[in-house]
Amino acid sequence: MTKIIPFKGLRPKKELASKVATLPYDVVSVAEARQFKDNPYNFYHVTRSEIDLSEGVDVHSQAVYDRAKENLDDMMVQHIMTQDSDPCYYIYKQVMNGREQTGLVCGSSINDYINGIIKKHEFTRPEKEQDRINHIKTTKAQTGVVFLAYNDHSEVQTIIEDWKKNNTPEYDFTAPDGIQHTVWVMNDYSKEARISYLFENEVPCTYIADGHHRAASAYKVCMEMRENGLSITGDESFNYFITCIFPASQLQIMDYNRVVKDLNNMVPQEFIQALEKDFEIFRLGDEAYKPKQLHEFGMFIEDAWYKLVAKPGSYTNDPIGVLDVTILQNNILSKLLAIHDPRTDKRVDFVGGIRGMAELEKRVKSRDMAAAFACYPVSIKQLFDIADSGNVMPPKSTWFEPKLRDGLVVYLI
Numbered sequence: 001m002t003k004i005i006p007f008k009g010l011r012p013k014k015e016l017a018s019k020v021a022t023l024p025y026d027v028v029s030v031a032e033a034r035q036f037k038d039n040p041y042n043f044y045h046v047t048r049s050e051i052d053l054s055e056g057v058d059v060h061s062q063a064v065y066d067r068a069k070e071n072l073d074d075m076m077v078q079h080i081m082t083q084d085s086d087p088c089y090y091i092y093k094q095v096m097n098g099r100e101q102t103g104l105v106c107g108s109s110i111n112d113y114i115n116g117i118i119k120k121h122e123f124t125r126p127e128k129e130q131d132r133i134n135h136i137k138t139t140k141a142q143t144g145v146v147f148l149a150y151n152d153h154s155e156v157q158t159i160i161e162d163w164k165k166n167n168t169p170e171y172d173f174t175a176p177d178g179i180q181h182t183v184w185v186m187n188d189y190s191k192e193a194r195i196s197y198l199f200e201n202e203v204p205c206t207y208i209a210d211g212h213h214r215a216a217s218a219y220k221v222c223m224e225m226r227e228n229g230l231s232i233t234g235d236e237s238f239n240y241f242i243t244c245i246f247p248a249s250q251l252q253i254m255d256y257n258r259v260v261k262d263l264n265n266m267v268p269q270e271f272i273q274a275l276e277k278d279f280e281i282f283r284l285g286d287e288a289y290k291p292k293q294l295h296e297f298g299m300f301i302e303d304a305w306y307k308l309v310a311k312p313g314s315y316t317n318d319p320i321g322v323l324d325v326t327i328l329q330n331n332i333l334s335k336l337l338a339i340h341d342p343r344t345d346k347r348v349d350f351v352g353g354i355r356g357m358a359e360l361e362k363r364v365k366s367r368d369m370a371a372a373f374a375c376y377p378v379s380i381k382q383l384f385d386i387a388d389s390g391n392v393m394p395p396k397s398t399w400f401e402p403k404l405r406d407g408l409v410v411y412l413i
Contacts, residue, residue, distance in 0.1 A: 002117055002150070002199040002206055003109035005240055006087035006192045010141070010410040011170075016041050016080060018173035021181065021405040024144055026128075026213070030059065041080055043407030045071040047135075047143050060131055065138035072139050072410075083412065088187045089195060090409050091160055092244055095180040096402040101250040102160060104195070105145065105183075105409050107240030108206070110222045113215060117205050118148070119387035122212045122395070125343070132217035142218055142242045142411040145404045146211035149380065152247040156198050159191055171408060179402045183409070206245055207387050210400045215241060221413075242411035244404055248380045254353035254399040255291075255377040257360060258328065259369040261347045264337045268302040271336065271371075278314040278331040282307040288357040291376040295324060298357070298374035300364050319386045324375045325397045332373065343395045350396040353377065 012020040025047035033048040049068035050059045075081045090105035112118045163186055171183040218241035225238050263271045284305040289298035297308040315327045333339040339348050351359050360372035378398050
């Protein structure tokens with residue numbers, strides 16, 4: 001069963017929350033983060049602290065992590081951010097395009113991560129892990145929240161909804177991208193204890209939706225501290241990591257699309273003919289095609305859109321083989337374009353569905369890319385099935401929106 005705890009969160013002053021909150025460090029470029037450099041409250045000063053150093057700095061240098069610690073310490077000294085005196089749970093509601101999702105910000109157990117109670121569906125890359133390991137060890141803080149999902153539990157959700165109804169939110173603002181963020185502080189011991197009990201006795205597992213590298217980094221920092229003899233009771237803060245847990249019914253996965261730099265020495269017509277073995281092909285012209293069901297794909301090539309429908313026999317029905325990102329990888333990227341490892345091959349790039357079909361067109365029309373492929377999104381059930389089976393998805397299979405904001409609650413270790 002699932003072990004979660006309330007904790008003493010480090011949080012911004014109520015009136016500064018909207019100025020502090022930022023997108024996760026790994027969905028913005030350095031150039032995008034630098035646009036906020038002149039805002040002294042902005043949390044990119046901690047998560048992307050290279051914005052405060054020279055533009056040529058190595059973003060993985062110790063100087064960057066040292067500056068992150070200096071900036072976080074300054075925020076605490078100036079009381080931009082203060083730590084709660086008692087352990088709390090934090091209720092975090094987001095509204096995007098009229099759709100609402102509400103999660104519980106808590107500490108999740110590293111032991112659950114080790115023992116597979118927190119289930120994974122992606123591989124991680126060592127260099128990305130090391131970046132966050134260095135950041136955590138230097139700042140003594142987990143600044144990025146790991147996004148978890150769980151199968152709905154009626155009593156947990158009732159407690160959360162009652163708290164929302166009967167208490168004033170600590171933060172409530174709409175970000176420039178139109179997404180509303182509302183946070184309540186749950187500081188009632190009896191409610192906290194009941195939620196902890198329900199998770200530990202009635203919620204068998206949780207699933208990482210987004211944040212595999214943050215989770216892996218917290219785990220490795222914990223293991224190092226345990227090996228150094230710093231874990232005495234097992235309740236030390238580094239034995240947990242900051243998560244926000246959402247009921248599955250409230251979540252929506254967006255598509256994660258692909259663009260390729262070349263056609264592996266084929267001209268477009270030759271490439272389209274090669275596709276006919278595994279796909280039915282319909283030329284649509286200027287009309288962008290966003291797939292409407294499983295095993296359909298949109299393709300933009302040579303200034304025209306096509307609808308592709310995978311033929312029976314081009315995929316299997318096992319949890320991985322049935323995924324459209326797998327069908328695309330096996331039958332197009334690998335088979336025709338010789339892109340065998342999309343994690344490392346520089347000939348393929350990934351475009352989150354939040355950017356829309358126009359971004360795919362743009363990448364091809366600019367001649368930066370030769371072709372673009374739009375996929376039907378993975379479902380929550382598919383994600384859970386794969387995680388339960390112990391398998392992993394192909395890279396860049398899921399895109400969750402809205403993104404959790406960094407800086408609203410920080411976990412100190």
